[in-house]
Amino acid sequence: MTMPAPGDRLGSFQIVAAIGSGGMGEVYRATDTRLGRDVALRLLPDAFASDPERLSRFEREAKLLASLNHSGIAHLYGFDAVTLEDGTKGHLLVMELVEGEDLAARLKRGAIPVAEAVGIARQIAEALEEAHEKGIVHRDLKPANVKLTPDGKVKVLDFGLAKAWSGDASSAQSSADLSQSPTLAHNGTAAGLILGTAAYMSPEQARGKPADRRADIWSFGVVLFEMLTGRALFGGETVSDVLAGVLAREIDWSPLPAETPPHVRHLLARCLERDPRQRLRDIGDARHELQEAGTSGPADKAGAWARPPRSRRGTALLVAGSGLACAALTFAVMSWRSASAPAASMVFSVPAPPSTRLNHVVISPDGRSLVFAAESASGESHLWLQQLDSRNARKLEGTEGAFEPFWSPDSRFVGFFSEAQPWKLEATTGAVEALTATNDARGGAWRPDGTIVFGGARLNRIQASGGEVGTALAVDGAAGENAIRYPSFLPDWLHTLYYSRNAKDRARAGLWVVSLDTGVRKQLTAAAASSAVYVEPGYLLYRRDRYLVAHPFDARRLELTGDPRPVAEDVWYEAGVTAQTNVSASTGGIVTLRTGGIEVSELAWYDRQGRPLSTEWEAKGFASLSLSPDGRQILTTLLGQGVERHLWLYDIEAATARQITSAGDMITNVFSDDGTRGLLGMHSGSTSGLWITRLGSGTAPEPLPTKGGTAAPFAMDWRGSRVIYASVTPRGDRFERSLYLLDLETGEDGPVVDTPGNELFGVISPDGRRLAYASDETGQWEVYVATSRRRASAGGSPPRAATSRAGTPTARSSSTSHPTGR
Amino acid sequence: MMSVRVRTGPTGFQWDAARPLFQTAIVDLGPFRGSWGYAVAPDGRRFLILTRRPQGPSPAVAILNWKPAD
Numbered sequence: 001m002t003m004p005a006p007g008d009r010l011g012s013f014q015i016v017a018a019i020g021s022g023g024m025g026e027v028y029r030a031t032d033t034r035l036g037r038d039v040a041l042r043l044l045p046d047a048f049a050s051d052p053e054r055l056s057r058f059e060r061e062a063k064l065l066a067s068l069n070h071s072g073i074a075h076l077y078g079f080d081a082v083t084l085e086d087g088t089k090g091h092l093l094v095m096e097l098v099e100g101e102d103l104a105a106r107l108k109r110g111a112i113p114v115a116e117a118v119g120i121a122r123q124i125a126e127a128l129e130e131a132h133e134k135g136i137v138h139r140d141l142k143p144a145n146v147k148l149t150p151d152g153k154v155k156v157l158d159f160g161l162a163k164a165w166s167g168d169a170s171s172a173q174s175s176a177d178l179s180q181s182p183t184l185a186h187n188g189t190a191a192g193l194i195l196g197t198a199a200y201m202s203p204e205q206a207r208g209k210p211a212d213r214r215a216d217i218w219s220f221g222v223v224l225f226e227m228l229t230g231r232a233l234f235g236g237e238t239v240s241d242v243l244a245g246v247l248a249r250e251i252d253w254s255p256l257p258a259e260t261p262p263h264v265r266h267l268l269a270r271c272l273e274r275d276p277r278q279r280l281r282d283i284g285d286a287r288h289e290l291q292e293a294g295t296s297g298p299a300d301k302a303g304a305w306a307r308p309p310r311s312r313r314g315t316a317l318l319v320a321g322s323g324l325a326c327a328a329l330t331f332a333v334m335s336w337r338s339a340s341a342p343a344a345s346m347v348f349s350v351p352a353p354p355s356t357r358l359n360h361v362v363i364s365p366d367g368r369s370l371v372f373a374a375e376s377a378s379g380e381s382h383l384w385l386q387q388l389d390s391r392n393a394r395k396l397e398g399t400e401g402a403f404e405p406f407w408s409p410d411s412r413f414v415g416f417f418s419e420a421q422p423w424k425l426e427a428t429t430g431a432v433e434a435l436t437a438t439n440d441a442r443g444g445a446w447r448p449d450g451t452i453v454f455g456g457a458r459l460n461r462i463q464a465s466g467g468e469v470g471t472a473l474a475v476d477g478a479a480g481e482n483a484i485r486y487p488s489f490l491p492d493w494l495h496t497l498y499y500s501r502n503a504k505d506r507a508r509a510g511l512w513v514v515s516l517d518t519g520v521r522k523q524l525t526a527a528a529a530s531s532a533v534y535v536e537p538g539y540l541l542y543r544r545d546r547y548l549v550a551h552p553f554d555a556r557r558l559e560l561t562g563d564p565r566p567v568a569e570d571v572w573y574e575a576g577v578t579a580q581t582n583v584s585a586s587t588g589g590i591v592t593l594r595t596g597g598i599e600v601s602e603l604a605w606y607d608r609q610g611r612p613l614s615t616e617w618e619a620k621g622f623a624s625l626s627l628s629p630d631g632r633q634i635l636t637t638l639l640g641q642g643v644e645r646h647l648w649l650y651d652i653e654a655a656t657a658r659q660i661t662s663a664g665d666m667i668t669n670v671f672s673d674d675g676t677r678g679l680l681g682m683h684s685g686s687t688s689g690l691w692i693t694r695l696g697s698g699t700a701p702e703p704l705p706t707k708g709g710t711a712a713p714f715a716m717d718w719r720g721s722r723v724i725y726a727s728v729t730p731r732g733d734r735f736e737r738s739l740y741l742l743d744l745e746t747g748e749d750g751p752v753v754d755t756p757g758n759e760l761f762g763v764i765s766p767d768g769r770r771l772a773y774a775s776d777e778t779g780q781w782e783v784y785v786a787t788s789r790r791r792a793s794a795g796g797s798p799p800r801a802a803t804s805r806a807g808t809p810t811a812r813s814s815s816t817s818h819p820t821g822r
Numbered sequence: 823m824m825s826v827r828v829r830t831g832p833t834g835f836q837w838d839a840a841r842p843l844f845q846t847a848i849v850d851l852g853p854f855r856g857s858w859g860y861a862v863a864p865d866g867r868r869f870l871i872l873t874r875r876p877q878g879p880s881p882a883v884a885i886l887n888w889k890p891a892d
Contacts, residue, residue, distance in 0.1 A: 262887045345887040349880035357874075361882045370884075379845065539890070550890035565890035572881070582882070591885040596878070601849045604873040605863075610823070610844020613868065622849070625872045627861035634870070637857075668857050681856070714856030726856055737856075760856050770835065785828075785835055 002086040004028065004043070010092060011082040013041055029097060039077065042093040055091065062093065065159055068136060072127030074098050074147070074157045098155045103143035103223070111230030114259050118290050120146075121224045123154035125287035128220060131159055132213045132283055139211055141219035142200035143226065198242040199234045203274045206243045214276040217283055221271025228264075229255040233272075247274070258367045259587040261536055263289055347568075350592060353384040353393040360404055360582050361594060364411040367586035369427065371405045371414050383416060385427060396425060398432035406444045413464065415452055417441040419780075422454055424464055436462050436469040442580075443486030443531065447493050451516075455485035455498060457735045459514070473498075473514050473521065475735070480504025482728070482735055486531035486580070490555050497524075497540070499531035504688060506644075506665075511542060513558050524560055525551070529573065530581040535589055543571050543581045546597050572596045603634060603650075617650055617657060624668060628675040633695075635678055637666045647680065649695055660693060661701060668715045679704075679723060681715040690715060690725055690742075707749040708740040716762040721745040724752075724762040724771065739773055753786060823848075823860070823869065847874045 003026060008015045016029040016038070025044045032039050044058075062079040069075065075096040084090045103120070106112065112120065124146060131138065138145075138159050147155045198206070202218035205211045225233045234245035251272060256265065267289050273279040280286060352358035356374035359381065363370055372384040372393065383402045386393035401418040408415070414425045415435075422435045422444060435452070444454035450464040459473035475481040483501035490497065495513050500523070502509040511528035514521040524532075524540070532542035532551075539550040540560070548571045549564035572594040573581045582594035598621040605613040616634060623645050626635040632652050637645040640662070647660040647669055664684030671678060680691040680701055693701035708727025716739070717724040723742040728735050738754035739762040753759045757777030764771055771786045823843040829836045849872040851859045860871040 266887075345885060345889055348884050348886075350882040350884050351880045352877065352882075357877050358881045363884065379847075550888075567888055567890050568883075568885065589888070591888050592882060593885070594882045596881055599849070600875050602873045602875060604871055606823075606844065606846070606869045606871055608843060608867060608869075610846070616870070619875055622872055624851075624857035625859060625861055625870065627863070627870055629864065631864045716856070761858075767830075770830075785837075787835065 002084055002088075004085065008085060009033075010041065010043075010084070010090065011080060013039065013082075013092070013094070015041075032094070038097045040074075040095040040097045042095065044091045044093070065136065068131055068134060068159060070127055070130040072123050072154055072156060073130065073159055074155045076159075095157075096155075098147040098149065098157065100147050100149040100155075102157075103146035103148060103227070106148060107143055107226060107230060111257070112227045114228060114257060114261070114264075117224065117227035118261075118264060120148070120154050120227060121220070122287055122290035124156060124220060124223065125283050125290060127154070127156040127159075128213075128216050128283040129287055132216070137211065137213045138216050138219070139205070140197065140200075141216050141223060142197065143223055146223070198239050198246065199232050201243075201246055202276070203247050204276055206246045212276075213283065214279050214281065217271050217280050217286070218276075220283065220286065221268050224264075224271070225256070225268055228257060228260055231255060259365070261587075262589045263537065353386075353395070356384070358594065361592055362405055362407060362582075362584040363586045363590055363592045364407045364427075365409055365587045366411040367588045367590045369411065370592065371407070371427075373403050373405055373416070381418075383414065383425065385414075396430055396432075398430070399423070399425065404441075404443055406446060408446045408464070409448045413446070415444045415446055415454075415464075417444070417454070422452065422462065424452075433466075435464070435466060442483070443488075445487040445489050445496060447489055449493075453487045453496060453516070455483070455487055457483060459484040459487060459496075459498060461516075472496075472516055473519060477735075479508055481508065488531055488533050490534050490558075491536075492555065495558065497532050497534070499528070504683070511540070522558060524553075524558075527564075530583070533583055533585050535585045535591065541567065541583055541585065541591065543573055543583070546571055546573070548583060548593055567591075568593060568595075570595050570597050572599065574599050598639065603636070616652055617655075624666070626670050626678075628671045629673060630675055633671075633675065635660075635669045635671065637669070647678070647693075649678075658696075660695065670715050670718050672718050673720060679715040679718045679725075681725065690723070704742075706740065706742060708738070708751070714760065716760070717764050719764040719768060722764060722768070724764060726760050726762065727751070739771070741771075753784075823871075846871055848872060849874050 004010055004015045006015050006017055010030070012032060012034045013030040014033055016031060018026060019029050019040070020027045025042050028041045028043065030039055030041045031037070059079050062076060066076045066078065077094040077096065080092045080094060082090050082092055111117075124141075128138065128141070136159060138156065140158060141156070145157045147157060149155060200219045200222045202211060202215035205215050222233050233251065234242050234249065236242040236245060253265070256268075267280070267286055270280040271286065350361055350370065353372055353374050356372075356376055358372055358374045360373040361370055368388055370386045370388065372386070373381055374384055375381045381401055381403060383396040383399040383405055384393040385396055399416065399418065402416040402423075403418065405414050405416040407413070412427055414427055416423055416425065422441060423432055424435060425432045441460075442455040444452055446452050446464065452462050452464055453472050454460050454462075458471050458475055460469050461472035462469045473484060475484060480502045481500050485499045485501065487496040487498045489495070490513070494517055495515050497511060497513050500509055500512045507526050508523065510526035511524045511532055512521055513524055527544055528542040529545065530543040532540040534553065534555065535541055535550070538553055538555060540553045541548055541550055543549070544564065546569055547566040548568040550567045551560050551564035552562040553559070554561050571581060571583070583591065584593075585591045600619045601622050602619045603616040603622065603625065605615070607613060621639050623637045623639065624635075628634070634650040634652065636648055636650065638648055640646045644663075644665040645667075646662055647666045648657050649660050650657045660678070661680070661682070664682045666680060666682050668681040669678050676695060678693045678695055680693060682689070682691050682701070684691075687703070690704040690706055691701035692704050693699070706725065706727075708725065708729075714726035714728075714737070715723070716726055721744045723744060725740050725742065726737045727740050728737050736756070737758040737760050739752050739759045740749060741752040742749040752771060753762070753773060753775070755775060755777040757775050759773050759775045759777075762771055762773040769787060772783060773786070774781055774783050776782075823846050824840045825843050826840045827838040848859050851857050851872075860869055862869055
């Protein structure tokens, strides 16, 4: 048989070019002159055509294969007999011509990013599912049989040809049949072709046993593994080596990238079960596992920013509080990477760095590192870095005062806050760089393009490379919103979740999402007591009461779906409406959280040398403290049911407690001079303001009309008829606090200290002539003393000015940047 | 806990450098919560401080392969 050359005609087909050769003949690009379309022609070899029975069988199979009609399957148009140039008979398979690069060529350039690989795998699974439902098994699935088209589609080639070629009803394909693979070798040798075929063969095929669609599922797993790792799962110099690997070699999972989602690992493990009875039985299950928003393949707009999906089914419920050590965590994670994907969830303790108190822990997106914010015994906070494959955490110098760290998406940098400004730190070198100045940062998030957003009195935006801080989202002051906290990006990196604090309307507080492009915002739920993190395959993790819950979430429609379900209990949180909790997740789905429930504290007495004397009441989640002038009673606030704090009066001598308020959210409280009344700063319904209550009377607090802003009133001091309170006033997109003096006898009410900064913690001197207060007017918190004639400032830090209270010289300051201690 | 000696009189308000009294484990209330985290007894010799409790050895967990409860 003479091979056709470009320009030759084979029946109605005009040859354009030879495009490959293989065990099942030469393949040409040709033009179908009758239909005017380009096609791929496979010219079957002489030996095949000379066997009429085999030829007949092949024709029957080809008709069946031609019935496959799916966008992910290269179509078989027909089977023709033609007369060649030399007058001999030839037989042609007429196939859809698929443009693009095959997957084998793509893999020569290395691994494919996880999201892209998952998208390709999903399309392969769709094609297999279509064929399997028609009873057709590929039997020779491998990268060379997968085409990646220029428009981002995936097409599987040569469906069923192995069976058609062999004609074996059982479709066993022994090693002796390897050269019969229909796959084409563009530049390789026959030996290379055989090796390439063997590497994707299922164990039952390698043993020469009958193969069904589970063989395709095995091959699918081998292909997916290679896409994720860039290396063949079963390699070797000889066919025997390769087949030995297919049949017996323990699979090394460690090359899988860390960001491989657990459910993909799990899927791989199920596909690569050597016993077909234990293997995933339906490729549709694999397609379902992979079919998730934001991972639609190489043509997906999200591209490299897309996060890989996780299983909807997940595995098991958690119980926090394991007593295992971090070494166990290290072992577990490494084992998890090097063994079959686990069927059950695992919870491991994360101890704080040595001799520290842990304030925050965040896992890196690649799942390889933890960063801690932890305090030493002296109260100084630093960041610590721990690789999960190491037993030791490393203290990061230059991070004094650090809190609430967050990672860059590539896990190379850590953002954090300290001394009223955000910083960035390069994890490998430890290089630290300040980004900008701010005075109210709560939580940050970092986008791949270098945009950092962080919460506070607004949602701030700055570039990781530096520059001026801008406003990503201003608070909706008219609606009562007074803080935007703990942003966290969604998979499209265009929307961010955040917690909205609302002083006036509790129904508008809670979890929100905003588009950074358009500024359009939307409330997701008022039931969230914290912000949330998005975790594949479509959950938001946030805190409700003492539970971490997973709430199904449609990231494309920005809608919660279904009901939230608990994932873990005993989640740490602060008493009050700070929205602070500590939950993080790696891209691959490892979740870390701080545990312990509500932050519990003690009302503890100390002498002037700092020696502990005794405690009052039992340890609870106290959120404020005020001592009566006679030292016999304590006013404090405790979190009630929900998110509102209530006022309690504790009698020290009797050791009894009485709840004073049961409605509204208590912010601050102080005693009157005679200790019979309390001045309260409180949110109640849609009203925020000052209230007065006669302690022990059993009567409801009465509102105290004031002139100052009422976004969040702070009762500061009460001496004689004079009350000092802090007024919160929206100015542009920020809130500013200033001090007001109200005379209860005359009704006079007006600002006494009002600067461009914030003023808080005003206290009147015993002689009534001076006012001490804290201000961040200069950019850092300092204590000032003012008289009616002038104002004195300590300046710098230290020293800081002092004040007197209840006739006793004391200082209100702290070892860190804030007057009450951070 | 810091202290500053202050003097008042005909020459006005004067103060010395701040000096530490003792180390505390005061609860972090932050500046914008506006709440006092401590108080001084009338005799000036004792301090009532909102104090953090000691933390357990493992205050955080990592969860692999999590799943919401059915």
